[in-house]
Amino acid sequence: MSLAASVAFRLYRGAVTALGPIVTRRDAAKLATAGVSTERLAEREGHASLPRPDGPLVWLHAVSVGEAQSILGLAAALGASHEILITTTSASSAEIVASRLPPRARHQFAPLDTVPAVERFLEHWRPDLFVLTESELWPNQIAAAAARGIPVALVNARLSDRSLARWRRLRPLASHMMDRLGSVLAQDRRTAEGLVALGLPPERVEVTGTLKSAAPAPEADPTKLADLREVLGSRPLWLAASTHPGEEEIATAAHHRLRDDRPDLLLLLVPRHPDRGPAIAETLRAEGWAVARRGAGERPGAETEIYLADTLGEMGLWYRLARAVFLGGSFAPLGGHNPLEPVALGARVVTGPHITNFADIFNALFAEGSAERIEDPAALARSIGPLIDAPPAPKPQAIGPRPDEIAARLTALDSDPAFTDPVVIAPNLKRRLSGVTATIVRLVPLQARDIAIRATGPALPAHVPQIPLALLPLLPRRTRRVWHARRNTEMVAGLVLKHVLRKRLRLVFTSASQRRHTGFTKGLIARMDAVIATSEKSAAYLDRPATVIRHGIDTEGFAPAADRAVLRDLLGLPRDAILVGCYGRIRGSKGTDLFVEAMLPLLADHPRAVALVMGRAVEKDRRFEADLHARAAASGERFRFLPEVPVEAMADWYAALDLFVAPQRWEGFGLTPLEAMASGVPVVATRVGAFEELVADGRTGTLVPPDDAEALSRAIAPYLADPDLRTRHGAAARDHVARHFTLQGEADALVTLYRDLLKPPAPRT
Structure with a gap:
């Protein structure tokens, strides 16, 4: 994680902490106005109103009614192996979801994205997997879950161009979240590429299509449907669904033209946000339309020209009544709405040009003849007219993944040790x-x-x-x-x-x-x-x-160079020299001075030899380091002091060597000989630490007494003079490490020990 991402998250958390009381009060007031009980209001602050069930639990989070309905099939599939908690944020979505919960599922309001609310929520529910939907990205929720080792997934991911642009402006904060998403299943390539651009590792995202294609058609109350069919009789009608400001005018203009040929034609007008109903009704009546408003309990009569359905949760009624549907959010630059629901119930859809949110679905429906796209609002009447009495649209082909397929991927993520507690x-x-x-x-x-x-x-x-x-x-x-x-x-x-x-x-x-x-x-x-x-x-x-348990080496990371000359060019080292390296801390106990003393006469005798010292001296060893520089200065470029490099870059600096020297006076264990030998480099080392257990004397290198520069020099000399000796001992060194000192072997031994320690104590007899 970058410093910028960390700072951005801290700033976000600070801002949310400061604004938390205000946001909490406003949210509570909104839910209370919608009739939510006081007990359930507390859920938004992380206080659960239900006990946590026994067994593994998946937390599924959605916001809107549509999002919540789209994951019900997934919830049912996950319920085969897990308990399910579904959270939403609005009163309407809570009411609808609660009435359609699959087995083993329960509903709560999602916690606000404040630190106290999220921590209380997680402490109580202790989910084993956290699944967000569509565009729900909440920094505190994601960070807190990931910090507890809870895998975080984003399914049915779909971000509009506007959302992606907003997150691009907040890229460091977005990057903080992307680091913590274990898996993303995107509806389309545009969303996948946008998330990768925000910092999501490409290997964690896959384009799977939309779960909404597998979602059941919206339900309808049979009694209400029968009543409407009796009231409307055989009267022709069409539907303008999920309209936004400006689109009601487009729909009524088309309706005016259509009524020239069919004076008894009825328009069912369903605004996306029902709370706009009273204002829409007032505007329509001022324009001379005869309007009945369902939100006010009014029923359509013979004189009604527009029936304004400003209610929630009744789309199943309107899609079952109409064969011709104009789907809103498509002339307003909002990216469109899901066309699968009306088509699944036999309706045919006309859409405006803005359909980026559901482009893949629309393209499939265009090919099947179940949907049509128009660029000009004036074309709406011409497109809707022939559809009013058309036969039902064919059932759409499967476009997205099956819920059980997604459930299998998520449960695999749940069992991945990289994401568990x-x-x-x-x-x-x-x-x-x-x-x-x-x-x-x-x-x-x-x-x-x-x-x-x-x-x-x-x-x-x-x-x-x-x-x-x-x-x-x-x-x-x-x-x-x-x-x-x-x-x-x-x-x-x-x-x-x-x-x-x-x-x-x-x-x-x-x-x-x-x-x-x-x-x-x-x-x-x-x-x-x-x-x-x-x-x-x-x-x-x-x-x-x-x-x-002896230390091991990553024999894939530390390996002989494929082309040593090319590697030396990349590192700025002389490609034809005999390079002798001494890496590690620069201090007396590491014997760096012994290396300098041993190499100086050898450099005079071997013109191609170059000595490399790499490491860092702490403050108390700076004078010691300065003395080494002074002593080596006479050799000029033949003795080089290199700055310390990051751990992940060290393998290349070993692979570039011909010989490695470990001249320590004292050592606890000492990994450097193993790192060199894994890189196919022979080693001259002192008999300290574990070096006698690591270096096979006379086969993978040479061992000498500690604190003896002359013995060190005598041991190094044969390697400078004999390239075949370097080759033989280097190959044997690589083989020796691969047989006895692999990092995997060390890791396996430690994991075995951990598992023994984690076993419950035996019962007392």
Whole structure:
């Protein structure tokens, strides 16, 4: 995640926090006016009015009536394996959804996107999967769910050009959300490409079409339908549905022309927003139309020219009565509305030019002859006239995916360890790059394929599955977890979480040290539930049993260069030189001075040799580093000091070498020889740390006593003189690592240990 995205989200959260009380009051007033009870008003603040059911639960969120209806089939399919919670935001959608809930489903109002409301909601419902629909993107909801390890999916995704343009203006905030979406199933390619442009990884999005094609036709009350058919008799009629301001005028102008030939023709006018009904009726009557308004309880009589259906939830009535439908939102630049509902009930549709929201559906219906597009409002009467008495439209062909197909994809996401509630936490409480940090950065993404693990701490790369430090105190206490510490500070943090905050943690510590521990460290280790040693030597310095799990290397990331000369060109290194590298911290314990001392005479004897030192010196070692520069200056370009590079770039710098030297005076474990050998580079190393367990002396490199520059120089010399020796030992080094020190092997061993620790304790006898 970028700094800009993080800042944008914090600004959003701050703004929502400041405006939260105002938004909450306005929302409550609106719902109360619509007749929502006080108990249910509290749902918008995250207070549940229903208990959470047992078992896995999917949270499905929609806003409008249409969106909610479109996911009912998906809810039913998901109900085969999960309990279902459907949330909406309006009183009308709540009423309709509640009356059509499939088995194992219940309805609540969605929480407002404020931090307290979202946290209360998630704490109560604890969903196993969060599914948003269409264009519902709420930063706090998405961020809070992802932080709890809840997979977040967006299905039936459809963003209008206006919505995409708005999110482009807020791109950092959009990017923050895109990072946290595990899967997006888009209705059309335009939406998919727009979301990718906002920062969604392309591999997470797929164009599947619309779920609305599988949604059942809107229902109609049989009694009301029979009453209307009796009132209307055989009178001809047509329907203008979901109209927006300006489109009522277009519809009435067409109706005026149509009535020239059919004076008894009735127009059913259904505005998209029924609350506009009184104003529309007043305007029509002022123009001389005889209007009956359903919202006022009026019935159409013989004299009625326009029946204004300003009610909610009755589209099923109007689509069953009319054979000719003008679908609004298409002369107003709004992208159109869903034409499948009227066509599914036998009506034929005429639309204006603006249909980007449903372009794929309309194109299919155009091909079938069930819909027609017109560019000029004046053409509406000519297109509607022949359809009024036309036979029913053919049932539309399947356009989108089946709900059970989408349900299967979502439940697979639910079981993916990369998105589930973390059961293993790997802290990295250090900002600066270190061997421990490198280990976590490489291990955790690999382990996440098999177990729900998250790293936590500052300055971790975005690709590492992680959980914010601030969320750790908020993790539910009920879940048994493993806390895998690798430093004293991390052991202390684990003990605080376990014994002060009462989290159900099993504490693990990895020790790489090969010296006696201080009393403080011994005390911490004694309180761990399990201890891992990175070598047999490390295990010998512990006063308790330990599991030996040696570090491993990613043998795909660290590998011989396909073309070493080309790689050196890219890195700005001499392509024909014999490159000898020494990488890591620049300080006395790492023996960097021994490397300089050993290489200086060798550079004089071997004109093609070039020595490379890469690493960083902390403040206390700056004088030590300056002295090394001064001593190496006489060799000119033959001795190069390179700046430290990111962890993910290191593999190339190893693969460019002919020989790697690890001259440490002291080392706990030391990954650098393994990284070099995995890259097909032989190693000269001192007999410290685990190096004697890593380097096969005389086969993959050479081992020398520590703190002996002359011995180091004698060991390096044969590699500078003999290219065949470099080749043989380099190939053997690669094979040795691939057989005994793979990162996958380390990850598998750790996951096995984690799973043993996560098992419930055996019952007492």
